[in-house]
Amino acid sequence: MSDLEDEADFVIVGTGAGGATAARVLSAAGHSVVMLEEGARLVTADRPRDLLGAMAQAFRDMGTNATEGASPLPLLQARCVGGATAINSGIIWRLPDEVRREWSERRGLGELVDERGLSEAFDAIEGELEITDTAPSLWGGNATLMARGAEALGLVGKAIARNASRCKGSAQCLQGCPGEARQSMDVSYVPRAIRQGARLHARARVDRVRFDGGRATGVEGAVLDAERRVVGALRVRARRAVIVAASAVQSPVILWRSGLRGPVGETFMAHPGCAVVGRFDEPVGMGFGATQAYEVPLRERRMKLESISLPPEMIAARLPGAGPAWQERLAHLDHVAQWAVQVRMEAVGRVRPAWFGRGGEASVRYAPTRADMMRVREGVATLCRMMFAAGAREVYPGIAGVRSVLRDPSEVALVEAREHPQSHYSMMASHLFASCPAGADPATSAVGPDLAVHGVNGLYVMDSSALPTNLGVNPQHSIMGVTWRAAERLAQRTESAATRCVGAVRETAASVPLSSRTGAA
Amino acid sequence: MAFTDFERRWIVAIMSAFTTPEGELTVADGEADYVYAAEVMAAGSRLKARVGLRVAVWVVALAPAWALGRAQTLDELPAAGRTELIARLLDHRAYLVRGLATLLKLTATLAMMRSPAVRARSGYDRAADARSPSTRRALPLVTSQGVMT
Numbered sequence: 329m330s331d332l333e334d335e336a337d338f339v340i341v342g343t344g345a346g347g348a349t350a351a352r353v354l355s356a357a358g359h360s361v362v363m364l365e366e367g368a369r370l371v372t373a374d375r376p377r378d379l380l381g382a383m384a385q386a387f388r389d390m391g392t393n394a395t396e397g398a399s400p401l402p403l404l405q406a407r408c409v410g411g412a413t414a415i416n417s418g419i420i421w422r423l424p425d426e427v428r429r430e431w432s433e434r435r436g437l438g439e440l441v442d443e444r445g446l447s448e449a450f451d452a453i454e455g456e457l458e459i460t461d462t463a464p465s466l467w468g469g470n471a472t473l474m475a476r477g478a479e480a481l482g483l484v485g486k487a488i489a490r491n492a493s494r495c496k497g498s499a500q501c502l503q504g505c506p507g508e509a510r511q512s513m514d515v516s517y518v519p520r521a522i523r524q525g526a527r528l529h530a531r532a533r534v535d536r537v538r539f540d541g542g543r544a545t546g547v548e549g550a551v552l553d554a555e556r557r558v559v560g561a562l563r564v565r566a567r568r569a570v571i572v573a574a575s576a577v578q579s580p581v582i583l584w585r586s587g588l589r590g591p592v593g594e595t596f597m598a599h600p601g602c603a604v605v606g607r608f609d610e611p612v613g614m615g616f617g618a619t620q621a622y623e624v625p626l627r628e629r630r631m632k633l634e635s636i637s638l639p640p641e642m643i644a645a646r647l648p649g650a651g652p653a654w655q656e657r658l659a660h661l662d663h664v665a666q667w668a669v670q671v672r673m674e675a676v677g678r679v680r681p682a683w684f685g686r687g688g689e690a691s692v693r694y695a696p697t698r699a700d701m702m703r704v705r706e707g708v709a710t711l712c713r714m715m716f717a718a719g720a721r722e723v724y725p726g727i728a729g730v731r732s733v734l735r736d737p738s739e740v741a742l743v744e745a746r747e748h749p750q751s752h753y754s755m756m757a758s759h760l761f762a763s764c765p766a767g768a769d770p771a772t773s774a775v776g777p778d779l780a781v782h783g784v785n786g787l788y789v790m791d792s793s794a795l796p797t798n799l800g801v802n803p804q805h806s807i808m809g810v811t812w813r814a815a816e817r818l819a820q821r822t823e824s825a826a827t828r829c830v831g832a833v834r835e836t837a838a839s840v841p842l843s844s845r846t847g848a849a
Numbered sequence: 850m851a852f853t854d855f856e857r858r859w860i861v862a863i864m865s866a867f868t869t870p871e872g873e874l875t876v877a878d879g880e881a882d883y884v885y886a887a888e889v890m891a892a893g894s895r896l897k898a899r900v901g902l903r904v905a906v907w908v909v910a911l912a913p914a915w916a917l918g919r920a921q922t923l924d925e926l927p928a929a930g931r932t933e934l935i936a937r938l939l940d941h942r943a944y945l946v947r948g949l950a951t952l953l954k955l956t957a958t959l960a961m962m963r964s965p966a967v968r969a970r971s972g973y974d975r976a977a978d979a980r981s982p983s984t985r986r987a988l989p990l991v992t993s994q995g996v997m998t
Contacts, residue, residue: 380886380959384893392898615973640973644958650939651932655872662972689895728947751944
């Protein structure tokens with residue numbers, strides 16, 4: 329056995345956009361910080377370039393997690409230092425102002441998402457993570473054709489802003505940027521926090537938070553080996569606070585396993601989407617250029633269209649059929665383009681610990697509404713039209729029950745001819761939110777305006793689960809910005825409280841005894 | 850949850866049937882390690898997905914019986930018959946069947962593209978400078994700073 333015991337002012341569970349940002353801010357303020365990450369710390373040079381190896385190393389459960397029910401929706405999550413930022417395309421969007429205002433006015437988060445304060449946090453992050461619009465020289469054929477299609481249909485698109493100013497266009501974000509140009513958390517805020525004195529324990533799975541007299545005092549869980557077998561017990565003591573930042577699926581599970589109830593896990597939201605593939609006479613070269621470089625935001629229609637270059641394994645599986653027709657298409661993967669639609673769905677789901685699971689294993693119930701599926705259909709139809717407008721010879725809409733190969737723009741009407749259930753699409757969701765939503769009212773929110781769990785001292789949630797709603801844009805920058813604000817204010821409060829010698833943990837009027845809100849004794 | 854010998858035989862029969870020797874992009878015997886890909890998938894997945902992968906293998910392997918009414922397993926069909934049946938399962942009206950067949954197709958492509966030779970034949974990595982000038986032409990670019998050219 330190799331048990332792990334440690335102690336710090338702040339114990340942070342998770343090293344994705346939220347956890348790493350909290351570590352960066354709190355360690356810079358002079359606090360001792362321990363970061364705990366269930367996955368491994370990956371060395372860029374050792375990350376496999378084939379998708380099977382990449383998935384085995386960095387994806388949670390090989391990407392096979394899905395929602396419950398008759399039509400499971402795959403939930404793509406990472407499990408490694410850096411979290412999802414280590415496998416995503418580094419897309420940067422500031423929190424849309426209408427969403428910020430809604431959170432401020434309807435959720436009582438005015439101070440947390442104060443316009444000026446949040447803008448300063450975004451400025452700081454954008455400077456540190458080298459945010460730039462993707463230069464045209466890095467668009468590659470996939471994004472360039474998408475721009476052509478959008479232009480032809482009169483849609484307003486733009487270059488995607490990313491945290492990768494030194495991008496060389498290798499189209500390997502999913503496998504880990506080979507040149508470490510993408511400033512994912514594993515190559516930016518995690519090492520920065522370590523330089524500032526923080527400690528990182530990878531393969532350290534947190535199962536629950538420990539309490540003492542209504543105050544979070546640490547976490548316990550398991551130490552894992554490379555095969556994810558338990559090789560020891562984990563106990564880390566928090567002198568000031570525990571910050572849970574394990575994702576919108578795993579954070580509520582950890583809180584549940586810790587005995588917390590109420591709104592925890594009750595309001596899970598997402599941006600599910602699906603992709604359309606097209607074949608062009610001219611070479612596309614999806615393997616060259618930024619993984620994602622061009623987007624068409626359609627916020628009023630609650631959707632966003634994006635170019636997305638994926639590894640050949642995924643594209644091959646997405647091409648229709650089997651046998652000679654499939655093999656003929658497979659032999660021309662350099663002529664294939666892929667674009668996706670992500671929908672800001674109105675559906676609200678629920679997250680619970682899995683019955684027989686351990687650690688963060690979860691059961692997620694989530695069903696898109698009819699209106700959500702209408703938007704998916706609208707998005708797919710729009711992408712099909714864009715493909716033809718850009719010059720596609722064949723378009724593969726990927727909807728069961730609809731002709732698998734469209735050869736003429738008029739055939740897009742087949743997509744729109746009737747409603748298609750979720751099970752007819754090849755959908756997935758990677759933007760997950762709101763399972764521990766922030767708000768002033770403890771009846772409808774799990775954490776307060778400072779992201780402290782209602783009714784518990786010394787326990788915070790700082791990741792996408794604390795965002796009160798989904799956003800309609802890629803979330804990592806909003807997660808970082810909101811976390812930056814919350815962590816900065818926590819550092820200030822902790823400092824002033826320590827100065828006054830009245831203890832290190834906040835006490836608010838909203839605080840109530842832990843036993844009244846938890847199943848824990 | 851290791852696969853049994855006959856499950857391994859089924860895995861090879863199923864996954865190699867996505868391609869035929871007559872197709873444009875062929876996969877030679879031994880070029881793709883389908884069993885390895887299935888084992889990695891199973892080992893890295895949570896219990897429900899591991900069970901799902903095994904169920905997929907059984908459902909597709911026994912498809913000649915329940916889909917064609919023949920007392921055979923898929924590996925006992927002639928090669929062309931296997932491919933034809935698998936193509937039918939990929940478009941099956943039942944979501945479960947379609948989904949399980951697609952899971953096996955993804956696993957097959959994970960195995961195929963691990964082979965540098967197969968990947969090269971797919972053209973995915975064909976040199977950037979071979980791309981059409983028309984796709985590389987500079988387009989007006991709308992950025993947060995305005996329109997650039």
